[in-house]
Amino acid sequence: MLTAVLLFLPLAAALLLLFIKGAAARALALGASLLEFGLAVYAAFAFKATGTVAFNLNYAWISSAGINFHLGLDGLSLLLVLLTTFLVPLILLSAFKHKYDNPSTFYALVLFMQTGLLGVFMSLDAFLFYFFWEVALIPIYFLAGAWGGERRVAVTLKFFLYTVVGSLLMLAGFVYLYLQTGPAAGSLAQHSSELSAFYSLKLSAAEQSWLFWLIFAAFAVKMPIFPFHTWQPDTYTEAPAPATMLLSGIMLKMGIYGTMRWLLPVLPLGVSQWGFLVVILSVIGIIYGAIIAIRQRDLKRLIAYSSLSHVGLMAAGVFSLTQIGLQGVVIQMLAHGVNVVGMFFVADAIERRTGTRYIPDLGGLTRRTPILSVCFLVMLLSTVALPLTGGFVGEFLLLAGVYQYNAWVGAVAGLTIIFSAVYLLRMFQRVMLGPDSAFSETITDLTGSELLILVPLIALVFWLGLFPNSFLHISEPAVINLLSLVGR
């Protein structure tokens, strides 16, 4: 029942928002998202980390085809639900800072998107998963398209086509898997699209080999890993700041989560055949994203490439198939979500004050903005993976996992930390320090309401850095389960 409430509460709020205008709309959107976060926290406390699926909800959806409306939470999905419900109120708060046309529609789309995201993380039926996977795409397309920058038309079209083509391939793969299943117990339908039915499939290595790419296409585009990434920098740059936060903070995790839940245990032979190639692509992405980030002069674009580089490491961690690596992925998903949202928020705060994101135009901002500088630095250092921060724990575990998988790959992947120190510190130096610019004297510091967004983010950065175990123990049984299904 709890899962159903979690899923439909944002949707109900989004529908209400279509009829409400003005300040009441803000209150409703924020209130609903906070209530949602409260529910997720309650779920986390009620949850026992035993490796079983909790809060099961299972109804026949299309009974003639054996498709069920099956929701549930295990340790892995619970953490992502927590991340989503934690970030959405902050993203809404950051949206309040802007004067958008039709603000209530904007908030409604954000909440609608939350339903899609939560559905993806909670679905235990292949077609329900695919359904929510696409549901999450529609609002973000309109958010990025209708409120985006000048080049939005071409950019969002590219984004949409890339992701939908990827997910159609995944759907084709799912249909094939579905047709291989037998009937579920007590069902009249000939096949079943339950996750458990997919897990018990015994497919030949040759089938798994091509199915791997059909299903992985959707996840690879969403993350994105090299060479499926070309939509990402443009879209992150052109989308309005809250949409960029949704894309990078949460939507990206759909790809990683999907790989862990719907690819590794379903096609273990395909994974062992192609895993090394994917790891190599991920490592190429790490280096490629980092090198391009060094040359960027647009603040948002730089963060976009930095995100590309970091997600490469997460993908490599997923395919390392080691417990330590997968636990690293889990903690890094949380840390990256917090970091990247914080970074985009700071970039947005600077842009709102100065009217530009062009790095050479900025400089010497620190003097007037001590608080902004500190917040920026914390987010940045966590992204660079400095000890004490969440980024450190995540990247350390990830690198340990990838090193176990293959020492050489681990060594190259380790460059991500050095590279990110180079481009991020250099960016900080040119934006905040350095010679004075036109804005050095006029810029104002963060306001109280902006701190309201950054303080929770910073708190979580340190929490993740100091007490990672409070999250790791939730995901541990789920990760062990996962590895036993893959056969490791």
Add this chain to the structure above:
Amino acid sequence: MTSIILLSIFGILNLFMGFMRSNKVLLPGAMLLLLAVFGANLADWNVVHAPYFNNMLVVDNYTVAFTGIVVLTTIVLLPFSRSYVVAGETNLAEYYALLLFSLVGAVMMIGYNHLIMLFVGIEILSISMYVLAGSSKRDSRSNEAALKYFLMGAFATGILLFGIALLYGATGTFVLSDLAGAVAAPENASLQPMLYIGILMMIIGIGFKVSAAPFHFWTPDVYEGTPTFFTAFMSTVVKTAGFAAFLKLLAVALPGAQGFWLPTIQAMCALTLLLGNVGAAVQTSTKRMLAYSSVSHAGYLLIGLVASRGNLTGDAASGIFFYSLAYSIATIAAFGVLKLVADHRQRDDYAALNGLGKTNPLLAFSMTVAMLSLAGIPLTGGFFGKFFLLAAAAGQGYIGLVVFAVIMSMVGLYYYLRPLIAMYLRPAEEGATPVPVDGIQTATLALLALLSIVLGIVPGFLSGIL
């Protein structure tokens, strides 16, 4: 059967209502009459009737289901004829009467059990449509459309009739179930050339009516020239009835000749998907895009025919039913919005839709749902329509065809997004005023969007009913 009788009586009634010269009464009157037909039709669900007229017509669940689609489609289409009412169109009663008569033809095409009945149904439907295509008498494009449609249509009907004659010559019967036995009978082996040419000619004739490639070439020009209100009818009712007839012909009369028609339909299907989607992608006019898109949807429905493998019940038949319903709902909404916008802004290219999201949020929303449904994006009925058809085909082992259809639906995404881009991402022209929409049109568009979404969220109640 009651629906055929009611539709005929109401059609004549409508003609007489024309004497009253009160267009205001006509529209709600016609809608109410059709609602009565819809109800009478539903009352036949799960009721067993003996075949009518010496086994010429059967009313079973199959007939009721597809009749339901065509009647419902016409009901929700009617409100978009408001501009005729406002303009004081003198022939409105005749238009409605012709629509009702063509519905009689559609129902006969769906319920036929005898090839002559099929022919009569197709002719009743087509002749009304030839007239309606040219109903905009002073518009040369409408005249052109009517002439083209008539010449091509008459030719295609000739081929169909020739096919029926050859089939009769080879088997000695018109009744579907007898045909099935005669086609499969080994003693007719010597007649095979005649039989196969007959089947091929029938496929060509019906393929023309449902605009399946390579017999689709008339579609863009005729759709474009025909007044939008009637284009919407053509691309939904005619197509639905055509496919219901097509499936029945192949499944009931010709399962014995599968080895012959399956490859033929497969080839037509691939070609239709290719030409429809690629053709739609290069259009600049929304109306022409919708015309090509209707060709491409004929392609998806043909997949259902392939997957049915000669079964009138089961996954594929239910899939065709669901797809036709979802497609009809979305298409009526798309043409309805297009008609309102084109009437007001005097153009029908993509740019006509610019900024509609600002000036008319409801129209834009309705168009959005329609486009997403036609593109087959989840949350809309179109997704489950495609899903049921493709899953049925994949279940029968037609993996190559399914993969091709999926690739083609990716092309579809490109052109279905273009109206959305125009409506939401491009600003309206200077001084653009909101498109006037009256209450009943608003309600209809909202209902259509709601129906599309309901079919996309809880498809269970209509899936697998056949």
